[in-house]
Amino acid sequence: MAWFETWFDTPYYHILYKDRDYTEAENFITRLTEYLKIPQHATIIDLACGKGRHSVFLNKMGYNVLGLDLSRESILHNKQFETPGAPQDSQPFLKFDVHDIRNEIYPGVHPEKVEGVFNLFTSFGYFEDENDDKKVFASVHNSLKDGGYFVLDFLNETWVQNTLIPEETQRKQEIDFHIRKRIENRHIIKDIRFHDQGKEHHFYEKVKLHSLEEIAAYGSAFGFEQVSVFGDYNVGAFSAETSPRCINIFRKKTEY
16 A cells, blocks of 8 residues: 555554644635635635645635545544535535545536635645646546636745755654655655554655646646746745745636
């Protein structure tokens, strides 16, 4: 199994990343939706939604939201946040489902095309085969209405190279996570080792360092126009040298 098919379903993944900044995430979503001007009661797919922090907040803002993730444990956790409504109801709905981002979203998982697809917090670049990366763009394109937005929030390759911390230990819930990072063949590899309940554990993360130009080329090849690139969660301008993020805003071209 691929690393993300096992690591994301363990409780340790969520322990290690339990201190994610919810205020930052909500401020980012607020600024992002203000920029996109997607109307309330439109439908947004939160693709690779994790434990649903973006999905829940989007729904509170008045959007219909479908949160999708490969991790069955995350989706099971998220089911508590679901609303009883359906797409045709007057109240905005929130639903979650297990889904591999390489597979078609429309029409199998959701019956209608949507106004937005958000892929946030580095949930891309996990695949060894470039064709799998292309499948993500193809499935997103097929799920969107003409003029709909695809937001791909990714790492800035140059910033990662310049700020890499080769080794550190993070203590979370009485567990010392020993983390080593390296860049190898344009992949950022994070090696994670720790001891808990009498056992030694070893997991890793491996993310391909796509450049801004490569991501733009994928978008163009699959019928998107790149309308903006932001460099941080305050939706500031992108700088190749100093921006921590590479937040790509694509719009689906109108089909004739």
